[in-house]
Amino acid sequence: MAPFAGWCAALDEVPDEVFAGRLLGDGLAIDPTDGVVLAPCDGEIINVPASAHAVSIRTPHGFELLIHVGIDTVRLGGRGFDARVKPGARVKMGDELIRFDLDLVARAAKSLMTPIVVTSEGAVLKNWRAPGAIRAGEVLFLIDGAAVRPGSSLPQPAAQSAMRAQQAAVIALAHGLHARPAALLARRAKGVGTSITLGAHGRTTDARSVVGIMALGVRCGDELLIQADGEGAQQAVAQIMAGLEEAQRIDLAHTSAPANAAANVPAKAPMTERAARSGEMAGIGASPGFAVGRATRIERREIEVTETGSGALHEKTELDRARSNVRLRLERVRNAGGAERQDIIGAHLEFLDDPTLNESADELIARGKSAGFAWRAATRRSIAALEALDDSRLRERADDLLDVEAHVLLALAGEARPMHLPLPEHAILLADDLLPSELTALDRRRLAAIALSGGGATSHVAILAAAMEIPMLIGVGQSLRGVPDGRTIIVDADNGTLQYEPTTEAVARAKLNVEARLARSAALRSAAARDCQSLDGTRIEVFANLGSAADAIAAVENGAEGCGLLRTEFLFIDRATAPPEDEQLAAYQSIANALGGRPMILRMMDVGGDKPLQYLPLPAESNPALGMRGVRTALAHPALMRAQLRAAMRVRPFGVVRLLIPMVTDLSEILAVRGVIDSLTAELKLEARILLGAMIETPAAALTAAALLREVDFLSIGSNDLTQYTLAMDRGHTELARRTDALHPAVLQMVAATGRAGKAAGKLVAVCGGVAADPTAVPILLGLGVRELSVVPTAIPALKRKISALRIADCEDLAQRCLTLSSAAEVRDLVERLAGNAGD
Numbered sequence: 001m002a003p004f005a006g007w008c009a010a011l012d013e014v015p016d017e018v019f020a021g022r023l024l025g026d027g028l029a030i031d032p033t034d035g036v037v038l039a040p041c042d043g044e045i046i047n048v049p050a051s052a053h054a055v056s057i058r059t060p061h062g063f064e065l066l067i068h069v070g071i072d073t074v075r076l077g078g079r080g081f082d083a084r085v086k087p088g089a090r091v092k093m094g095d096e097l098i099r100f101d102l103d104l105v106a107r108a109a110k111s112l113m114t115p116i117v118v119t120s121e122g123a124v125l126k127n128w129r130a131p132g133a134i135r136a137g138e139v140l141f142l143i144d145g146a147a148v149r150p151g152s153s154l155p156q157p158a159a160q161s162a163m164r165a166q167q168a169a170v171i172a173l174a175h176g177l178h179a180r181p182a183a184l185l186a187r188r189a190k191g192v193g194t195s196i197t198l199g200a201h202g203r204t205t206d207a208r209s210v211v212g213i214m215a216l217g218v219r220c221g222d223e224l225l226i227q228a229d230g231e232g233a234q235q236a237v238a239q240i241m242a243g244l245e246e247a248q249r250i251d252l253a254h255t256s257a258p259a260n261a262a263a264n265v266p267a268k269a270p271m272t273e274r275a276a277r278s279g280e281m282a283g284i285g286a287s288p289g290f291a292v293g294r295a296t297r298i299e300r301r302e303i304e305v306t307e308t309g310s311g312a313l314h315e316k317t318e319l320d321r322a323r324s325n326v327r328l329r330l331e332r333v334r335n336a337g338g339a340e341r342q343d344i345i346g347a348h349l350e351f352l353d354d355p356t357l358n359e360s361a362d363e364l365i366a367r368g369k370s371a372g373f374a375w376r377a378a379t380r381r382s383i384a385a386l387e388a389l390d391d392s393r394l395r396e397r398a399d400d401l402l403d404v405e406a407h408v409l410l411a412l413a414g415e416a417r418p419m420h421l422p423l424p425e426h427a428i429l430l431a432d433d434l435l436p437s438e439l440t441a442l443d444r445r446r447l448a449a450i451a452l453s454g455g456g457a458t459s460h461v462a463i464l465a466a467a468m469e470i471p472m473l474i475g476v477g478q479s480l481r482g483v484p485d486g487r488t489i490i491v492d493a494d495n496g497t498l499q500y501e502p503t504t505e506a507v508a509r510a511k512l513n514v515e516a517r518l519a520r521s522a523a524l525r526s527a528a529a530r531d532c533q534s535l536d537g538t539r540i541e542v543f544a545n546l547g548s549a550a551d552a553i554a555a556v557e558n559g560a561e562g563c564g565l566l567r568t569e570f571l572f573i574d575r576a577t578a579p580p581e582d583e584q585l586a587a588y589q590s591i592a593n594a595l596g597g598r599p600m601i602l603r604m605m606d607v608g609g610d611k612p613l614q615y616l617p618l619p620a621e622s623n624p625a626l627g628m629r630g631v632r633t634a635l636a637h638p639a640l641m642r643a644q645l646r647a648a649m650r651v652r653p654f655g656v657v658r659l660l661i662p663m664v665t666d667l668s669e670i671l672a673v674r675g676v677i678d679s680l681t682a683e684l685k686l687e688a689r690i691l692l693g694a695m696i697e698t699p700a701a702a703l704t705a706a707a708l709l710r711e712v713d714f715l716s717i718g719s720n721d722l723t724q725y726t727l728a729m730d731r732g733h734t735e736l737a738r739r740t741d742a743l744h745p746a747v748l749q750m751v752a753a754t755g756r757a758g759k760a761a762g763k764l765v766a767v768c769g770g771v772a773a774d775p776t777a778v779p780i781l782l783g784l785g786v787r788e789l790s791v792v793p794t795a796i797p798a799l800k801r802k803i804s805a806l807r808i809a810d811c812e813d814l815a816q817r818c819l820t821l822s823s824a825a826e827v828r829d830l831v832e833r834l835a836g837n838a839g840d
């Protein structure tokens with residue numbers, strides 16, 4: 001029956017293509033003349049969104065109906081609507097469901113036209129009401145047929161928990177559901193034990209699939225329908241809504257931060273395109289800058305695969321093995337890189353485990369195809385879906401899929417994707433297009449610029465190039481292939497041009513231009529080169545976390561005042577035998593040299609747990625994170641520990657190296673290491689005791705920091721592990737990733753305890769875990785007594801700028817307030833609110 005009086009019309013009259021196109025189902029629409037929605041049939045209420053602009057009801061025969069009051073009314077956020085029922089309520093035909101303010105909604109909505117549609121498959125509608133005036137309670141249509149539950153191809157919940165929740169949300173993300181928000185939603189969806197379907201534009205997908213979400217083609221302003229079935233359906237939908245809010249916050253942060261090179265890329269790119277003059281090719285500047293250098297071409301070799309497999313079981317095992325090799329490798333690269341690299345590799349990891357991709361590959365393997373053929377066909381299928389979309393940002397994600405495809409195909413062939421490609425000095429790389437892993441494989445110091453015949457301005461490779469400050473021109477066209485290898489060329493990414501046969505004078509002018517630009521950016525960096533202090537003059541050391549000599553060079557360029565954490569285990573991770581002492585010494589010395597006399601805090605090998613070493617097979621443990629790792633492993637292998645300590649203590653000049661002990665639990669561990677150090681001090685005839693620090697990574701160490709400080713010279717908080725062990729949440733757990741937040745007040749209490757102990761002993765407390773680079777965390781850490789922050793090199797200039805604007809007394813007040821809160825979210829809210837009030 002009609003839920004209210006008004007004018008009955010066909011769905012075609014509804015000014016919304018989703019309803020008019022019957023993408024949600026068939027039915028009729030009514031333009032209402034009163035503001036009370038009555039139940040159109042007997043049934044159970046399945047969903048009323050918080051905005052109360054719609055209601056779903058299930059009939060006793062299992063058909064589901066949606067009444068959507070007006071068009072674009074979700075944007076009112078509940079203004080003018082009042083729900084009279086809750087999900088789960090049983091209603092009789094004619095019961096009141098929603099009241100709404102007809103005038104208010106009519107003024108604010110795009111249209112009042114209200115579709116009443118049957119969303120279940122298998123429904124046959126008959127006895128249609130003809131268009132015209134209709135009164136509440138008059139028959140609209142009859143439903144016949146057998147109801148089929150939508151989404152039946154997805155994993156179904158147990159029959160006894162057949163509950164459904166659904167909610168529509170208008171996507172306010174500037175770029176729609178592109179890779180990052182898609183990955184975020186998929187991660188959340190994987191964390192709930194309920195199947196969730198997302199729908200838009202008439203397409204639906206399993207919410208656990210990043211590829212599927214992107215293929216929905218949801219853009220800013222589009223409506224996304226979230227549906228969940230089974231027990232916990234409401235919570236599942238709420239998870240996705242929370243994911244959207246989170247994506248929105250991240251999106252706002254990106255689009256409002258002018259310093260973020262990556263976020264600037266899409267906006268800038270089209271402006272740098274212009275017509276070419278003679279001797280010039282035109283392109284689009286995807287990463288700003290200007291360079292002169294030698295044309296250097298890289299060609300991508302197509303990886304061959306055979307079509308027929310040797311048995312489904314064998315091929316499936318091979319594919320799983322290749323995927324897990326690639327996963328390990330990508331995780332390592334991710335952990336060693338800056339924020340952009342981490343995001344991008346994070347998206348690649350999501351692709352690697354994407355359920356849609358993997359299901360499609362498994363299906364082909366089951367049909368007799370080889371693992372390589374199946375993986376390629378599955379990725380190409382997803383790429384085709386993305387490329388068909390009318391949205392360049394999503395189309396460009398195809399490059400990321402190609403990248404993951406190549407990683408896996410090479411791993412299947414027993415090869416690793418090369419991480420280091422040779423380049424001449426001042427190379428200007430020419431290629432048809434470039435994958436993110438190919439770019440990160442290049443030697444940054446030799447790479448002057450990139451020019452691509454294809455490529456996308458918002459592709460991940462462009463984001464990476466911008467983060468690495470490499471000028472990049474894309475879309476130059478096929479004529480780029482005519483530029484001979486080795487020719488001196490000029491790329492002006494600011495103006496979108498490539499000069500392919502410049503005169504000698506033009507080259508000389510260009511070189512002067514490059515020098516002038518370098519001088520300008522050096523001046524900008526010089527602010528970061530100064531020692532850091534807060535606004536009130538308190539000295540705060542800003543150090544870098546390093547894993548190699550190349551990192552050290554970049555760190556110093558970015559203003560690192562020293563190395564706060566040398567993760568020595570990364571120097572020797574890829575080898576089958578333990579590094580001899582002299583080899584270790586050479587590696588440490590080269591990093592110390594690159595640091596030019598700045599302090600270098602060398603952490604003893606932190607092996608075990610999530611960092612296995614090939615040459616140190618550890619016994620299988622049921623819970624490695626709580627087993628033999630850090631100093632426990634070192635003490636169990638005294639020869640290895642001694643060789644490392646000797647190498648570290650032989651670095652010259654003596655005094656630049658300070659030692660750091662990982663995963664300390666109590667004083668006895670420090671005393672044991674101290675014993676070896678003392679004997680080596682005598683053996684090496686050193687003039688003084690080397691400085692020794694302990695990492696605070698366990699609650700035990702934080703709470704006994706005062707005792708530890710009797711034997712060590714400084715403390716360094718490893719917030720990554722401290723958070724994991726305080727919150728009892730695996731730091732590598734995807735679904736818990738958002739909750740493993742070091743700003744949880746419990747973790748802050750640990751930092752506070754450490755800070756108090758440091759102050760009482762007059763010794764330095766540092767933070768070298770990821771939270772040190774989090775702008776929200778910085779004032780709190782300083783307020784809790786931390787006086788050294790060690791972060792990824794690229795974060796240093798911004799961190800120094802941030803610290804120079806803070807007063808320690810304000811930080812102390814803030815920190816005390818944070819300690820009284822009950823969740824990381826409350827802490828973040830408080831800091832952001834205060835920053836907002838201060839006009840930060």
Ligand code: PEP
Pocket residue numbers: 565567606697717718719720721722768769770
């Ligand atoms: C930490 O745990 O915060 C830390 C710096 O050590 P790692 O991340 O190497 O375990």
Ligand code: MG
Pocket residue numbers: 697718720721
């Ligand atoms: Mg750690």
